[in-house]
Amino acid sequence: MFQIQVKNVSRLCNAKPIVTVNGMFPGPSIYVREGDQVLVNVTNHAQYNMSIHWHDLKQFRNGWADGPAYITQCPIKNGHSYIYNFTVTDQRGTLWWHAHILWLRATVYGAIVIMPKEGTPFPFPQPHRETNIILGEWWNQDVETIVTQANKLGLPPQPSNAHTINGKPGPLFPRSEKHTFAMEVEFGKTYLLRIINAALNDEHFFAIAGHSMTVVEIDAVYTKPFTTKAILIVPGQTTNVLVKADQSPKRYFMAARPFMDAPITVDNKPVTAILQYEGIPNSVLPILPQLPVSNDTKFAMSYNSKLKSLNSPRFPAKVPLQIDRHLFYTIGLGINPCPTCQKGTQVVASLNNITFVMPKIGLLQAHYFDVSGVFRTDFPDKPLAPFNYTGAPLTANLGTAMGTGSVSCLSILQLNWSYKTLIFSAESHPFRLHGFNFFVVGSGIGNFDPKKDPAKFNLVDPPERNTVGVPTGGWTAIRFRADNPGVWFMHCHLELHTTWGLKMAFVVKNGKSAEESVLPPPKDLPPC
Structure with missing residues (x-):
């Protein structure tokens, strides 16, 4: 059950009403198994018309459940409901859902986690635990007001005031220590991070200080594993990585900053979260990772060239060879x-x-x-x-x-x-x-x-x-x-x-x- 509601939320010393699902920012995560039929009843209590997109469940023959406003449906009006009905087929991994009308995606989004069928193992080592990492953005003012004003001027809206990880900007921003996402790890264990770029307007580099990441899945499709110090993830994409907690037990920053190699101004201040080893006190200062510079085209092209489908007997890559x-x-x-x-x-x-x-x-x-x-x-x-x-x-x-x-x-x-x-x-x-x-x-x-x-x-x-x-x-x-x-x-x-x-x-x-x-x-x- 998704209840679209308006709730007062404070970030960067600014409180404002935002549109949420079930009062949560980010919204609730949905966990399903491959083959499940899923019904989500969405009721809209907000002043905005609303639709939800399931990004991108393969809803074969049921485009009515896709969700983009005025494409597959008209939006859900205030006081009305709509049941999204889809079946999860031939997918496993991380996807996400979000509002697909106006700029309401700024606060209305969440993860979809598709687990393999019962008894079907991952094609990579079983992680000790999984954590969702959702990159987003925060504006101090009402986003729809900003967009409306910009449209009247015929100019782009102002950029966001901060990027966020799981709705929180991290301690590098003023008075944001309490608005910092942290995950605790146990030395020697391996963790799966399900990373989603839900930002409205920025591609991102993401890295963890002192730790390598092994990429094992993109957009709910398994990949040939490879190890990297940083990943590139653009809005709409998901990336699953394995991280082994094998460094000196301390506190380490996870950080993201925009990638932009065109002559366009972006906010380069990194958003941060904390990876903290078990038993380490909060008084220990975290270490920052070495992120690629914001216009590092060479890294971006090199990273993307390493992404390859698993293409195994169990998970074949059915590439069209004959083009119509x-x-x-x-x-x-x-x-x-x-x-x-x-x-x-x-x-x-x-x-x-x-x-x-x-x-x-x-x-x-x-x-x-x-x-x-x-x-x-x-x-x-x-x-x-x-x-x-x-x-x-x-x-x-x-x-x-x-x-x-x-x-x-x-x-x-x-x-x-x-x-x-x-x-x-x-x-x-x-x-x-x-x-x-x-x-x-x-x-x-x-x-x-x-x-x-x-x-x-x-x-x-x-x-x-x-x-x-x-x-x-x-x-x-x-x-x-x-x-x-x-x-x-x-x-x-x-x-x-x-x-x-x-x-x-x-x-x-x-x-x-x-x-x-x-x-x-x-x-x-x-x-x-």
């Missing part, structure tokens, strides 16, 4: 006229020169009931107007950002076809595809070379993800099989860019049988 259709997507930023904005213009973002128009009815509902005038189905497979796709500085990337009138523009996919998508960007963007996992078969800096680069693709054991970071001034190639009928959202997971229109949706057509078709909508589907 090629998609070429470019990310652009532009300036559009805005008569209602104070400056007369506003920043907009686009995919293939198209800025997404949010509908007033759920796209899945419009698709299922064949409601006309809600969306078009001619989203282009390549940009409508060429521009400097990977140009730097960002001013070289101001491609034309065209609206689509009063309707959304969607792309039609055939069920069970395989697709390859190339995504180009001048600034780092974490891109998220709902409804499917995909394989990241290649990535690079600069423009894509169609003759040389495909020969470097990893088609054997590429990482399988639901969110991928597109490098600054570069490209990423992904492959996926469209085996899930319905309407599925694709968007940048930086809330700022999503607000500016950096999003689109796919319609995956029904198959020939009822088993390959969208289910009828539930009776309690929220009205628009």
Whole structure:
């Protein structure tokens, strides 16, 4: 049972009302087993309309449970409820849930932990204990007020006042000693950290002073284990790491700081939590880790190159080898006229020169009931107007950002076809595809070379993800099989860019049988 409630919370010496689930910040963790059917009854008591996204449970044939507002459902109004109904299939590991409307994700989020079926062991040493580490952000003011004011000006909202670990900024921030997450460990034991980046607008490096981490899973998919001093995790992603408590018994900082290698200002002050050995008093000062510098592109590219699917007989990597259709997507930023904005213009973002128009009815509902005038189905497979796709500085990337009138523009996919998508960007963007996992078969800096680069693709054991970071001034190639009928959202997971229109949706057509078709909508589907 999820009760959406407003509660007064204090951080950084500032108290304010925030939207929570069951009065918790972060919200409650959900623990399930692979194969479980899950029903979550969400009741909204807040002044905001609300929807919850389950990021990313493979809800085959039940897109009504996905949750993004005006994509698969209209939001839940104040005083109303909606039951999300999904089955956990072929997944194990760490995912998460969050609000998927406005900027309410700033406080409405939590972990989903999928345990293997009874009697099925992990493909790595059994940890002594598990701990959820959720990276987030905190604003001293009301987030929705900040966004509304920025939109009136036609400018970006102000950045957050602090980053958080499990809702707490840590002792490096003023009067925040009591708002510090700490975990106690026993010497010689191994611990599993389930790390989630729930931050709205920042990619993060994460490290633990004095300790190495062994990466064993990303986005609820097991990986070939490798050891690293730090990880890179972008908004929307999850990473599981094993940490052995084998250092001198002391207190050690766990810390995260933003990664940004484009000329954009970010808050570099690290958020910290504490890893504390059993029996060590709190008076012992913790040691800070050596995090990569904020623009360390070399580390970011090297780290991502080490991520590989396990691809074992038990956990095969089913990479599409034959491609039915090629998609070429470019990310652009532009300036559009805005008569209602104070400056007369506003920043907009686009995919293939198209800025997404949010509908007033759920796209899945419009698709299922064949409601006309809600969306078009001619989203282009390549940009409508060429521009400097990977140009730097960002001013070289101001491609034309065209609206689509009063309707959304969607792309039609055939069920069970395989697709390859190339995504180009001048600034780092974490891109998220709902409804499917995909394989990241290649990535690079600069423009894509169609003759040389495909020969470097990893088609054997590429990482399988639901969110991928597109490098600054570069490209990423992904492959996926469209085996899930319905309407599925694709968007940048930086809330700022999503607000500016950096999003689109796919319609995956029904198959020939009822088993390959969208289910009828539930009776309690929220009205628009």
